[in-house]
Amino acid sequence: MKLEVKPAKPFSLELEGLPADKSLSHRALIFALLCEKPCFVGNLLMGADCLSTLKIVKTLGLKVQKSKDNTLKLTPPKKFLHFNEPTKPLNCNNSGTSMRLFSGLLSSSQCQQNHYILVGDKSLSQRPMGRVVKPLAQMGAKIHARVQNFAPLSVLSSPLKGLDYASPIASAQVKSALLLASLQAKDPLNFSEPHLSRDHSERALLALGASIKLTPPKLTLEPLQKPLESFAWHIPADPSSAFYFALAVMLVPGSSVLLKGVLLNPTRIEAFKVLEQMEASVRYEFKGQMGAEPVGDIYVKHSPLKALNLSQNTASLIDELPALAVAMAVAKGVSVVSNAKELRFKESDRIATTLANLEKMGIECHALEDGFKIIGGSLKRPKEPLESFKDHRIALSFAMALLACGGDLRGVECVSVSYPNFLEHFRHLNS
Incomplete structure (x- = not known):
């Protein structure tokens, strides 16, 4: 065109x-999976990237209902931290945020050994995933990428250990992937980056009741002991x-x-x-x-x-x-x-x-x-x-x-x- x-x-x-915030829209959908009661989200961005995340969370078991005013009611799976195992690859299309955040979320589980394949379009398949794959592997994640750390990613959810990690780059996607993986880990995450990157994930976790200590550009996150608090957000x-x-x-x-x-x-x-x-x-x-x-x-x-x-x-x-x-x-x-x-x-x-x-x-x-x-x-x-x-x-x-x-x-x-x-x-x- x-x-x-x-x-x-x-x-x-x-x-x-103006369009709703893309970063917050992605995270609202993902964090709703980790709550016990329904969440409500108004003004979710319906752009292509967020629609990829929406489709994936529905596949994993999030029930999505739209009201007349376009507010979404997001109902998590009945059993906390139990996700559906998909029968086909989870398609992130062109969304690097989707691929990197789900690689963290799905790598970690104390109660399941589901197998997930994360795929993307030609462009996403040429973007580096090693920055996420390598620290997740240090936590014990069973995650494998195509040669030189490109998608598709194969993920077998398994129990992970904690991590002390100094990221060589300031990246909200790396940080968020490790935060999501650490929510089900055995030990805390101690994370630092050269300078503060986008901090939506840690702000949300703090607001939703997670045990997280923030001293930017450093943070410490304790594993979840209970579901996140449900939320009502207008993006x-x-x-x-x-x-x-x-x-x-x-x-x-x-x-x-x-x-x-x-x-x-x-x-x-x-x-x-x-x-x-x-x-x-x-x-x-x-x-x-x-x-x-x-x-x-x-x-x-x-x-x-x-x-x-x-x-x-x-x-x-x-x-x-x-x-x-x-x-x-x-x-x-x-x-x-x-x-x-x-x-x-x-x-x-x-x-x-x-x-x-x-x-x-x-x-x-x-x-x-x-x-x-x-x-x-x-x-x-x-x-x-x-x-x-x-x-x-x-x-x-x-x-x-x-x-x-x-x-x-x-x-x-x-x-x-x-x-x-x-x-x-x-x-x-x-x-």
Whole structure:
């Protein structure tokens, strides 16, 4: 599918109905399996990745009922920590979160020896799983990957021991996989990472009654002695999805946007903080809590941007770095991003794909092994269509980039992974 974009006129937009947070949606479904009584979840993201997780938890025994207001009633299996053994592979499709979190959850059991096969699409099958497989194996997990630690994964649930683990990378998926595995282990998990990655899993476990001690970037989790407390959550808007409209404001002088009901977790709004460092006008208004997560509004107003060097907290920016690269393309000066090698192992090599599109738009830029360098200038209408490379973050970033100058973007259908109603919202900027 090709998206045709016209240069945008200044806009002032108040935006509700942004996509629900993807990370919280995945975790709500998984943690409901570990409760004793039904849980209720409103505004679950129905993007492709979360639908993969939804299908898997239903296969494992979670009963899902939808009410008239689209709230989901999630009823766990009758016998605590007893999951159905599937008769065919569990398909994670393109969702790395699904594969890594389920590899942890399903590896560990004090009461079952079920066999699970976790598979994915071609893209997911080329993404490294060793970062999860290796520490799980240290716990005694019977988990096997294809040569060089790629999916499919074969998992035989079994009793696991505790683990003292210093992760070489800051990764919420690695951390979450080990947390889920440790809930049924014999001994505690002592975990540390170079710096704090997204902390939704540990926040949720603390709120739901697990015995967990947090001293970021370290934590200690004791095995579960009883089911997690049931919960009723209304998933707030995803700050990663909201950020694309903040980017649009930076590309169209005279514009502003009010983003309503957004998750304000500090590990998730780092991209907005980077915009502030680039001298953007950003204001936050706290509105309340969803469990252990803060929620509120974000107001962004156009201002000229200046370049910056970015090497800290990149684990909290992996999803937004392509969009930040577009902002850097119109900033005054030379921007450098480093310590972001994880970009090469997402749905696409996001260093290569981001720079390929920027070059088509007349921006001088250079790839680094763990990031990129961008010389700020002005975005020009590309002579040939930009490509999504089947990566939703690339598609979303460059749909917004084209607002500055107009042009075409091919393969935009992949935005359904995280932003099913993107084209509806995009029309507010490009009708």
